[in-house]
Amino acid sequence: MADTPRPAPVSFPEFQPVSTEAWQERIHRNLKGTDPATLLWQTTEGFSVQPFYHREALEVLGALPSPLLPEPAAPDRSWRNVPVVRVAAQNSGHEAVDQARISLDRGADGVHFVFSDDASAFDVDYLHSFLPLDTTFIGYSVPHHPTSLLRRLLAASEELGGFLLTDPLIHHHNTELATHLPELRTVVKLTQHLPTFKALTIDASFFGNRGGTNTQQVGYALNVAAAYLQNLPNAELSVADVAATMQLHLAIGTSYFLEIAKLRAVRRLWATLLHAFNLPPSLAATLRIHTSTSSWLQTTLDPHTNLLRFTTEAMAAVLGGATSLTVAPFDSLYREPGEFSERLARNLSVILREESQLGRVTDPAAGSYYLETLTDTLAREGWALFQATEAKGGLPKAWGSALEELRTVSRQQFNRIATGEQVIVGTNRFTQPQEEFEFDPKKLLRSRDFDTTRATYPTEVLSLVTALHFRRQLQQNQRAAVVLLGQDANRTILDSFLKTLPTEEQAALPLADPPADTLSVLYSTPETATLMYATIEQYRALAREVSAPDSADLSVHLPTLLSSDVATMQAAVQRHGFHEFSVNGYNTDDMLARLQGKK
Structure with a gap:
């Protein structure tokens, strides 16, 4: 008025x-x-x-970059809440589609189907009848033959929304990219007329979920993008055509401010990369970033603590400018998630959007002395890594060195967790010595679905086999077991054990590491437990003898638990040259009891 x-x-x-x-x-x-x-x-x-940090920090950076802008089709700076639904091999997917319908009815904005195979049996017509392909945001992770699925999707609907994730360069560590170029070109051609469907997803979450730094996620993502931009264009496809179909998939960890800065840095570097290919800023502005909570620090011990980690990760993702977000159910590591855990995962985005109103602010980090400095530093570090990798021939040629750098960083984190320098609540600090597991440790250790690539895996396996050993003693189980703890895991065990001793006693203990690159195992009988180590060949020979005689190519990770009668196992352990690993003055039972908080 x-x-x-x-x-x-x-x-x-x-x-x-x-x-x-x-x-x-x-x-x-x-x-x-x-x-x-x-x-x-x-x-x-x-x-x-x-x-x-103070205002001088911004003066050092010079002119600030423009704030992140929403996608042209988006009314605000909101993000899509996209839960994952897994589809088993050779499955019609009816149950998965029904599950997706429930998620969409209860707060999800899209769905991400993850196929364990080539999706040849997936019923596209059933999907389209319940979730119209032209109006529903759907992602498809297909490890093999994505063009077959794409053709069937396009036969059912002329318009698609969502994305395709296949990325052979990352998933297969393929040094022969040329073998995948024809199919990738077909994928781009089939979808280049679809403005809301991104068919070329660069899965940089691979690095984050295996302990890679934010710098590595950013730098290697750019290397993969550069490889595709250099190799995919031909007489029928321009560089702009390829770039327009790309999106990034990043894993978001628990380092809150660094994760916010990572998403902001990668947008800035994406514009720099496309500029190097003579592409306009308007194309870089359309970049979509799909994010997911990282599995790297997800735990099976005290699993409800995962909810705290995922909340931190989800907030970092949306404040950093993610365009879509997947939050994993807190119990997904050790069982098929149920309605309760899926609801909590789905509702996390709903709470951040509807109650915290985080979707109403465009680039809330803009102008922050601290976050602008972090963004600039990560951008510089990521670009330097990108250039160093390109100087080695780029990807896939430099895959070997990239994976070795990734392994080095992850091992450093394993050691920090073992010594307590890096705290994982519920796993190496504030643990529950009498925790009642919601799963069978024996079955989990033998499961091929148990994720062994996580930071907490060595600590968890030690806790699980310790609990299993004491349980076997109480039950007077008359069989013996050999549990594979991992490669070089005795160093982790030693560091964890020393942490339980007084400082003066730690310094007085004479210690000797087992040989490098040996496998660490726990040999458990009804009477006692013994930490041992063996070469890969020795372990495989024992495994074939007591469990899998027809498995000439037995993995050093599976089976993780071997069981036999005491006499057979004892003879096999001696015959194949397993060596005991001990600490002066303490037997294995003493060590395990201390590690589990029983002493």
């Missing part, structure tokens, strides 16, 4: 600007003489973070 008074401008004249020097003086005073430099902390990325 005309007579409604205008609100007065908001100002805070009573708050005077505070200089950097004044902040430093206050910090020094509050620390009572302690050097403020002690507050610097080192990230896993390899760079330091200051204890505070």
Whole structure:
């Protein structure tokens, strides 16, 4: 109305600007003489973070980049809530489609079908009859022959929304990219007229879910994109055609601010990469980033703590500018998720959007001294890694060195978790010694679906086999077992055990590591347990003798638990040259009891 008074401008004249020097003086005073430099902390990325940032941080960066803008089709800065539905091999998918319908009715904005095979048996007509392909956002992860599924989808509907994830360069570590180019070109040709369907998803979550740093996720994602942009164009496909069908898939970890910065950095670098291919900024602005909560720090011990991790990861994803988000059910590591855990996973996005209103703000990190600095640093580090990898010939030629760098970083995290330097609540700190598992440890250890690539796997396996050993003693089980703990896992066990001892006793113990690249096992009988180590060949020979004589190519990861009568197992362990791993003054039972909190 005309007579409604205008609100007065908001100002805070009573708050005077505070200089950097004044902040430093206050910090020094509050620390009572302690050097403020002690507050610097080192990230896993390899760079330091200051204890505070001020306006000078933005001046160092120069002109700030433009804020993230919503997709042209999106009314706000919201994201799509996209739960995963798994489809078994040679399955019609009817049950999966029904599950997807329920999710969409109860708050999901789309669905991501993950196929364990080539989807040849998937009933596309059934899918289309309940979830119209032209109006439903659907992702499809297909490990083999994606064109067959795409053709059937397009036969059912002229329009598609969602994405396709196949990415042979990452999933197969393929040094012969040329063998996949014809099918990838077909995928692009079939979908290049579909503005809301991204058929070329770069699955950089592979690196994040195996312990890679944010720098590695960003840098290697750009290397994969560059490989496709260089090799896919031909007489029928331009570089712009290929770029327009691309999207990124990133895993989001628990390092809240670094994860926000990662998504912001990758958008900036995406524009830089496309500029190098003479593509316009408008094309870079259409980049879609699909995100998922990372499995790297997901745990089977005290699994409800996963809800806390996933909340942190989901918030980081949406504040960083993700366009779609998958939150894993908290119990997905050890069983088929049920209605309860799926509902919690689905509702996390709903709460962040509808109650926290996080979808109403465009790039909330813009202008933050700290986050702008982190974004710039990650962008520089990621671009440097990208250039270094390209100098080695790019991907797939440099796959060997990339995987070795990934392995080095993940091993460092294994060690930090074992020593307690990196805290995983419920696994290596604030544990439940008398935890009642919601699963059978023996079945889980033998399951081919048990994810062995996670940071907490060595610690979990030790806890599970310890619980299993003591359970066997109580039950007076008369069989013996050999449980594979992992490669070089005795170092992790030793570090974890030392942490339970007084500091002076740790220093006094004479220690000797087992040989490198040996497999660590626990030999358990009704009377006692013994930590041992063996070569891969020795373990395979024992496994063939007591469990799988026809498995010449027996994996060193599966089976994880071998069982036999005591006499047979004892003879096999001796015959195949397994060596005991011990700590002076402590037998294995003592070590396991301490590790489980029984002493």
